[in-house]
Every structure is written in C-alpha cells, then in structure tokens.
Amino acid sequence: MxxxxxxxxxxxxxxxxxxxxxxxxxxxxxxxxxQPPSCLVTIDPAKVDTTKPFNEPGLKKVEGKDWDYELVFVASAFSYNPASVEVPYGAKVKIMATTKDVVHGFQVAGTNINMMLEPGYISEYTTTFDKAGEYLILCNEYCGVGHHMMTSKIEVVK
Ligand code: CUA
Incomplete structure (x- = not known):
C-alpha cells in the first residue's frame, strides 16, 4: 500500500x-x-541615597544573621561609594550593591564575584575573604566616557 x-x-x-x-x-x-538570582530585590533608583542600607555605604557589623558584616556599595557614573574599604580577614561578608543611574559592573578581581548592577535592582553576594590583601573592584559594563576609570578597592586586613 x-x-x-x-x-x-x-x-x-x-x-x-x-x-x-x-x-x-x-x-x-x-x-x-x-532569572538572575542576584537581582530579585528591587529599589527605587531615584531614592537610593535615602533607602536603607544604601543611605550609608560601607562596611557594617551585623548581629543574628548568617553573615558577620554587610558591605554596601552605591555605583554611579563613574565611581563607587565607598571608593575604598577595609574588611577583616576571614569575616563572612554580604555584599549589597546597586546603581543610581545606568547599568554598571561589579567585578572583584581575583575572585568569583562578578555582578551586573541594574537600575532598580539590588545585587547581592555573600563571601568570605580568606586571603589578605588588596582587591580591585572594576566596572565591566560599558557605562560612558568615564567607564575605564570606574574602580574601588577592598582591603582585607588581618
Ligand atoms: Cu560603570 Cu562602566
């Protein structure tokens, strides 16, 4: 057939x-x-300066959490606040970062930390710095004329 x-x-x-x-x-x-798991928390990008914890960028000791410190970064063209911060060696740190304007990167050289900071979102990464020294933070998303100058620094001290 x-x-x-x-x-x-x-x-x-x-x-x-x-x-x-x-x-x-x-x-x-x-x-x-x-969906990117690091970007589930939202924030009003116009109110970053008055929204906790971004109203106080930098390192803060916390109690009763799974981490010892919170390290808050605010990115804007073309810098990070803080521009440099000291972190105690061996401490468990939750990094929380956001941007006030355009998309920026947040890459910590020599580590696995590599986040994209998008307006309206909070990017988070919990880590332990178990090597003392200086860690350079770089913006790896092109954000304008000052992109290549956009850096910060984490100093891990014993
Ligand atoms: Cu910020 Cu490139």
Missing part, C-alpha cells in the same frame, strides 16, 4: 508544526527558569 502524496505532505507538515511547538515551549521554559 502506498501513501497518497497528499497524506505524506500533511504528515510532514504535522510533525513540523509539532517540533516548532515543542521548541517554543522548551525555549520559554528555559527563559522563565533563568
């Missing part, structure tokens, strides 16, 4: 449509499950 030409065409079309459907489904499921 031979398949009718017409039947064959319809069968091909049907399988093709099914494949397209499954691909679309798979791709959208992938994107839904792929």
């Amino acid at each position: 031979h398949m009718h030409k017409f039947e064959k065409a319809w069968l091909t079309f049907g399988i093709g449509a099914l494949l397209v459907f499954l691909t679309v489904l798979g791709v959208s499921a992938f994107y839904l499950g792929n």
Whole structure:
C-alpha cells in the first residue's frame, strides 16, 4: 500500500508544526527558569541615597544573621561609594550593591564575584575573604566616557 502524496505532505507538515511547538515551549521554559538570582530585590533608583542600607555605604557589623558584616556599595557614573574599604580577614561578608543611574559592573578581581548592577535592582553576594590583601573592584559594563576609570578597592586586613 502506498501513501497518497497528499497524506505524506500533511504528515510532514504535522510533525513540523509539532517540533516548532515543542521548541517554543522548551525555549520559554528555559527563559522563565533563568532569572538572575542576584537581582530579585528591587529599589527605587531615584531614592537610593535615602533607602536603607544604601543611605550609608560601607562596611557594617551585623548581629543574628548568617553573615558577620554587610558591605554596601552605591555605583554611579563613574565611581563607587565607598571608593575604598577595609574588611577583616576571614569575616563572612554580604555584599549589597546597586546603581543610581545606568547599568554598571561589579567585578572583584581575583575572585568569583562578578555582578551586573541594574537600575532598580539590588545585587547581592555573600563571601568570605580568606586571603589578605588588596582587591580591585572594576566596572565591566560599558557605562560612558568615564567607564575605564570606574574602580574601588577592598582591603582585607588581618
Ligand atoms: Cu560603570 Cu562602566
């Protein structure tokens, strides 16, 4: 028994449509499950200076949390506040950072810390600095003419 030409065409079309459907489904499921975990907390970018904890950038000792210190950074074109900060060696530190204007990067050279700071979002990273020394913070998202000058520094002291 031979398949009718017409039947064959319809069968091909049907399988093709099914494949397209499954691909679309798979791709959208992938994107839904792929939101950046470091950017789930929101903030009004126009009110960063008056919103806790960003009204006081820098290092603060905290009690009763899973980390010992909170290290708050505010980025804006083309600098970070604070421009330099001392962190005690071996302390568990939760870094919290946001931007007041455009997208900036927050990469701590020599570590795995590499966050994107997006207006309206708080980026967080908890880490322990177990090597003393100077860590350079770099902006790795192009943000304008002063992009290459945008740096800060974490000094881990024993
Ligand atoms: Cu900020 Cu590049």
